[in-house]
Amino acid sequence: MKTQVTIYDIARHLNISKSTVSRALTGHPNINSETRRSVLDLAEKMDYQRNTLSISLIKNKTYTIGVLVPEFSTSFYPQVVAEVQRVAAEAGYNIVISLSNDCYETEVANAAMLLSRKVDGLLVSLSNQTQNFDHLKKFQRRGIPVVLLNSVCNELLMPRVMVNDYDASFKAVEYLIRSGKQRISHLAGPGTSAVNQRRLSGYLDALKKNGLPVREELIIPYDLKLNKVKIYVRYLLNLPQAADAIFAVNDPSAIEAIKAIKSLGLRVPEDMAVIGFGNNYGAECTEPGLTTLNHPVAEMGRSAINLLLQMVQDDASKWRAITKSLEAQLIVRGSA
Amino acid sequence: MKTQVTIYDIARHLNISKSTVSRALTGHPNINSETRRSVLDLAEKMDYQRNTLSISLIKNKTYTIGVLVPEFSTSFYPQVVAEVQRVAAEAGYNIVISLSNDCYETEVANAAMLLSRKVDGLLVSLSNQTQNFDHLKKFQRRGIPVVLLNSVCNELLMPRVMVNDYDASFKAVEYLIRSGKQRISHLAGPGTSAVNQRRLSGYLDALKKNGLPVREELIIPYDLKLNKVKIYVRYLLNLPQAADAIFAVNDPSAIEAIKAIKSLGLRVPEDMAVIGFGNNYGAECTEPGLTTLNHPVAEMGRSAINLLLQMVQDDASKWRAITKSLEAQLIVRGSA
């Protein structure tokens, strides 16, 4: 059974104590430079590798950040996570990623796992289902900082980074109105998610502010299962007063809508304009290109992890439950 | 300073020894059911959380798998990783993800980090740049199993999971030939990557086997920077004998090619057919839809992690350097 090389092994070989070896390895000032040299050489030769576990145990610090996100099914979270990983690595931290698959139970289980792994901080984007926040409270109670991404939790005071969905949606709908559209429909996501609520609000207010009536029949809440989009599009076109634009809650829905419209022999944006949300992969691949709101993914990841790393270093008394709200820009391609 | 609740705290409160507490918590058989009950109750009440670090230290086992991939810039790795995470979680393992950004130095640094974190196994997809494999050898030397994903390393004997790029490319090119194309171009990726080499081989052999000449001017090696695609497309169309089809090494290139062809006023696939590789997000968004080879992402992730978990459990003497080669299916949409 091959066991690892420890500082004790090095110490024996050099006839010194393991504390001296430790000092050499950690770069402690009080050590003879020759001793240190020979330790480093031998360590190299013996292919010594520090055991991070024991150090973490002693220092009660793991240099690990837990990242809890719902899914990787669009480009959004992968891109956010990539940026988070990059920034964290620069600061000497590693990340442990957990996917909740938008399932509350999985989210709780993963949170418990990250807790028992003694992460130094938690970056979390809650699942759509999550209504109970005890799993996050456990972190707070232990003095482990938590930053929310794209999520709201009114019970808990913790910093969060989000996109200004309201403003963005408002902007998108107003753009449609300015380009002459009158019957703008909203393909909405599940109302359980605060994100979707904010997008709906932006839609509603843009209509009101511009003197357009809110028509219930044009607001379609759906579960984001793409196969239903075609049905909705057909419905919108067959209304007594057909819709002339769709503001979709996300890009995949918008892309699906464009396909449906075209398959019915109609033109985008003349017969029906479409605007999405996210600017995911694929948004520029449609014909016409999808006009959509750009999610500032890298910036979101960067803000969130920087906020969290700052909290990790600061004393808990310095923590502030600030909300960082980033703007989503409207990218005009051709679908609206 | 709030410190964590330990088994010793529980022991004191109940006037028993910490060994007994440990036994209760781990479900050891030799323990009075009443004692156990009171321990579990108190643990719950005190919000006790096991410290995985110390257990890992003592058991020399972390239940952690290192996952080292190049990037998250297409849907490929995120989807693979999502599946790996799912399967690993089922088996009680967590994963630590590291992105190398296709940079050799980063890859080496990340590997060292994972090593010092004492991962139980490593799943790695090498960067394009990687030519030296010492960082992987270190794992092997310590008895930590490594599985390669989509990578080749002739120096090292380790299992790998890959797509049968050769067969897939052969299939795609043959499909183009059958549909009447004669001057099939290949937009190739950097030759340093074995994956790209295999795709090129499949292209070449399909031509040969079907009696078509290999024309050097139709083979374009490029660095996958999408902004160059338009130039290449124009070049291919302006040849004395213009190309009539493009087999692109990946989907983004193919999608870019379709756009370029259409922007020049030509038709896909009549004037120029296009086939991609990967079936990434966006492949079904183009007009016409992109005909491409489907990367069996979930299956690849599953195979790789299952192979690795098996090795983690087995003795090193049982390890076999098998190669698991999965088939990529041709998805015919409209671009060819």
Place this chain on the structure above:
DNA sequence: TTGTACGCGTTATCAC
């Protein structure tokens, strides 16, 4: 400058 002794939180091996 170096060595000794202890502790981090837990499990394992002995006794009893």
Place this chain on the structure above:
DNA sequence: GTGATAACGCGTACAA
């Protein structure tokens, strides 16, 4: 069934 005691690998007061 339970309790000491020794590990796991390392850092660090404290003493020398």
